[in-house]
Amino acid sequence: MIQKLISKIKSTNAPIVVGLDPMMNYIPEHIQQKAFAEYGETLEGAAEAIWQYNKEIVDNVFDLIPAVKPQIAMYEQFGLEGLKAFKKTVDYCKEKDLVVIGDIKRGDIGSTSAAYAVGHIGKVQVGSRTYAPFDEDFVTVNPYLGTDGVKPFVDVCKAEKKGLFILVKTSNPSSGEFQDQLVNGRPLYELVGEQVARWGEECMGDDYSYVGAVVGATYPEQGRVLRRIMPKSFILVPGYGAQGGKGADLVHFFNEDGLGAIVNSSRGIIAAYKQEKYEKYGAENFGEASRAAVEDMIADISQALNNR
Numbered sequence: 151m152i153q154k155l156i157s158k159i160k161s162t163n164a165p166i167v168v169g170l171d172p173m174m175n176y177i178p179e180h181i182q183q184k185a186f187a188e189y190g191e192t193l194e195g196a197a198e199a200i201w202q203y204n205k206e207i208v209d210n211v212f213d214l215i216p217a218v219k220p221q222i223a224m225y226e227q228f229g230l231e232g233l234k235a236f237k238k239t240v241d242y243c244k245e246k247d248l249v250v251i252g253d254i255k256r257g258d259i260g261s262t263s264a265a266y267a268v269g270h271i272g273k274v275q276v277g278s279r280t281y282a283p284f285d286e287d288f289v290t291v292n293p294y295l296g297t298d299g300v301k302p303f304v305d306v307c308k309a310e311k312k313g314l315f316i317l318v319k320t321s322n323p324s325s326g327e328f329q330d331q332l333v334n335g336r337p338l339y340e341l342v343g344e345q346v347a348r349w350g351e352e353c354m355g356d357d358y359s360y361v362g363a364v365v366g367a368t369y370p371e372q373g374r375v376l377r378r379i380m381p382k383s384f385i386l387v388p389g390y391g392a393q394g395g396k397g398a399d400l401v402h403f404f405n406e407d408g409l410g411a412i413v414n415s416s417r418g419i420i421a422a423y424k425q426e427k428y429e430k431y432g433a434e435n436f437g438e439a440s441r442a443a444v445e446d447m448i449a450d451i452s453q454a455l456n457n458r
């Protein structure tokens with residue numbers, strides 16, 4: 151899957167991911183009203199609104215981008231109906247030939263991680279049959295439990311040719327509380343980065359490992375250091391746009407080959423129609439506003455990479 155991600159980044163010339171994080175207050179009134187007219191103000195109605203919203207965004211941007219990243223909590227909050235909308239979204243994006251990064255941030259003791267891995271990127275056995283329940287291409291993993299909590303994900307990736315992005319230095323304001331603590335004089339995120347590089351060594355595609363890392367756009371200096379510590383790991387970089395990250399902050403997340411990083415924006419793209427810059431599109435044309443925001447994001451990152 152890392153090969154597919156790389157070839158799609160090259161063909162689109164866009165190292166970006168659109169985050170499909172559909173919060174209800176971003177979903178335009180007309181989409182909500184239609185879904186509620188059909189299913190009532192129910193969990194099913196919410197799930198239908200989410201699905202229709204996602205579909206319109208994907209239809210407007212799929213040809214410009216290599217990948218999407220649905221964040222499962224945004225679906226899970228609506229229970230089983232929400233999870234059905236998550237699965238429908240995953241399948242639809244795959245039909246559109248997009249790489250799907252399931253943002254699930256899981257990680258537990260070995261046996262439990264194995265079940266998460268099977269459910270999201272692997273296959274589950276039912277009697278004589280096997281099923282791929284969610285079937286994303288990559289998932290995000292929380293490494294707090296250490297090697298035996300991560301290894302089941304790595305094993306499933308090897309068997310299924312899928313991939314991981316492991317949290318190393320997260321984009322949020324409190325990320326330093328634990329991640330920046332010094333251990334033998336070095337910040338914890340560096341030690342986690344070194345371990346990600348080691349986990350990745352046995353999982354190489356042609357040039358890059360299919361075990362990647364997550365490093366927030368909001369910490370560009372740490373990104374520069376981590377780029378060197380994990381030269382063969384792809385870095386998923388969230389925090390662009392709504393959290394303040396800009397193209398110019400991101401150049402050091404990339405290798406000299408122009409690869410090695412993929413930048414996520416969720417609210418900045420899917421709720422673009424609410425920003426002053428794109429309000430001329432109006433809520434009715436929110437998909438077109440998202441397309442314009444994707445084009446602007448690609449231009450911003452390309453320009454920063456060309457100027458470095």
Ligand SMILES: O=C(O)c1cc(=O)[nH]c(=O)n1[C@@H]1O[C@H](COP(=O)(O)O)[C@@H](O)[C@H]1O
Pocket residue numbers: 169171221253290319320321322364365366388389390391392393414415416417418
């Ligand atoms: O793993 C992630 O994707 C992630 C890690 C991190 O450090 N920071 C972070 O914001 N994310 C996710 O990236 C997305 C960012 O959304 P926006 O701030 O709306 O672009 C959300 O889905 C977050 O859950």
